[in-house]
Amino acid sequence: MSNVNSRIIIHADLNSFFATAEQQANPALRTKPVGVVKARGRSCIIAASVEAKKYGVGTGSRTYDAKKLCPDIILVPADFAKYEYISRRFIEICASYSPLCEAFSLDECFIDVTETEKFWGNAFNIAFDIKERLRKEVGDYMTCSVGISHNRLLAKLASEQIKPDGLFWITEDNMLEVLDRSKLTDVCGLGFGLWRRLALLGIDSFSDLRACKIEFLYKHFGPFWSVHLYNTARGIDESAVVPIEKIPQAKSVGRTYTTHRLLNNKLEIYKVLRNLCEEAAEKARAMKLCGRYVAFCLRTSPRSWSAKDQNSGEARSWYGHKTLARYIDSGRELFGVCQQIGAEWQLKDVIFCGVTLGMLTRSDWQTIPIFKADRKRACLTSSVDFINKRYGNYTVFPGQLLGMPIVMPEVTGFFGDRKYRLADFKVTDSPV
Ligand SMILES: [Mg+2]
Secondary structure, eight states: OOOGGGOOEEEEEETTHHHHHHHHHOGGGTTSOEEEESSTTOSBEEEEOHHHHTTTOOTTOBHHHHHHHOTTOEEEEOOHHHHHHHHHHHHHHHHTTOSOEEEEETTEEEEEOTTTGGGGSSHHHHHHHHHHHIIIIIOTTOOEEEEEESSHHHHHHHHTTSTTTOEEEOOTTTHHHHHHHSOGGGSTTOOHHHHHHHHHTTOOSHHHHHTSOHHHHHHHHHHHHHHHHHHHHTTOOOOOOOOGGGSOOOSEEEEEEEEEEEEOSHHHHHHHHHHHHHHHHHHHHHTTEEEEEEEEEEEEOGGGSOTTSTTTTSOEEEEEEEEEEEEEOOHHHHHHHHHHHTTTSOOOSEEEEEEEEESOEEGGGSOOOSSHHHHHHHHHHHHHHHHHHHHOTTSSOOGGGTTSOOOOOOOOSSOTTHHHHTTTOOOOOOOO
């Protein structure tokens, strides 16, 4: 591998992705403030267009507040199939500049062009090429901001400097200047929890952080974070760009869901749970994995607690987990274990439900079932997966889901299970 300081890393980031995708598909929405909501009637905005952002509307704004800030905002229900399609096209473009292309989230790619930039002259040409191809091949309204630098940390920070449709290069010379005008939370990996702990120590900027001795950071943040903070403040990051096929297999798969309304009876709650188990298990199977750790979590609404209750005014959660003796990969079995975990819980006024299958291992390392009934069931499951993959999610589904609106899979901005999302993704147009 080449010297880490002489690398050239590009970070390309689609601008206001979900909202711009809607404006691309429907020209009537262009130049107008648009907010994408998960579904009609949902109260939270998951993406805002460039125009809506000018009014202060952003990801996570409540629709009620968004309408107050911007009365003309047009709310559009999310269409995840559309976003996934555009995302794949975008990743395909990025991956054509280097075999070292990492899809970091649906709308972000890191590309290590150290060895390949010469084919386009330099990294600037690649940046312009990406922008042009995005408009030509994906849609004339799509834009991306591109950052260039000698590592991932700074390339990402560079792409955030100018939005939309920006281009920025962070070099050794302007690196500290850019870091010092950035907020600590602008940098990937420094989350809110860490920010709060730093703030309590009076550290509010990267220059404050550079003034701290490593021993001081070690005392307060331990061996991992002390080094991470020390390096970040100096713009040092030696992490490699990892192409999707080299990303290690997932350690767990799961699905969480916040309901539209309070779920008050056990049957309703179990139906949603069964639905989430089906999706989590399907994800595991798509990655050819099975697991033997199951976690199940429910949360109730704060509104549902009466004044005389001690917990009045607070949301309450139930959480439980179980480690099994054998590996499972079916929604039916996962549901069965969750039912055991939650057998004693008070299932009332539920607003949130989550399920996780962990301790994953490869399915082809498992022994073939000895009983005919189990083999038949495995056969049935793989046929169902085949049909659903071909004709769409939940074309065939368990009878337990009858009589309820099915909760469909959803793509989140950052995909924890990238390997699953991109299972069928192949780079077809590699330059080298
Ligand atoms: Mg973006």
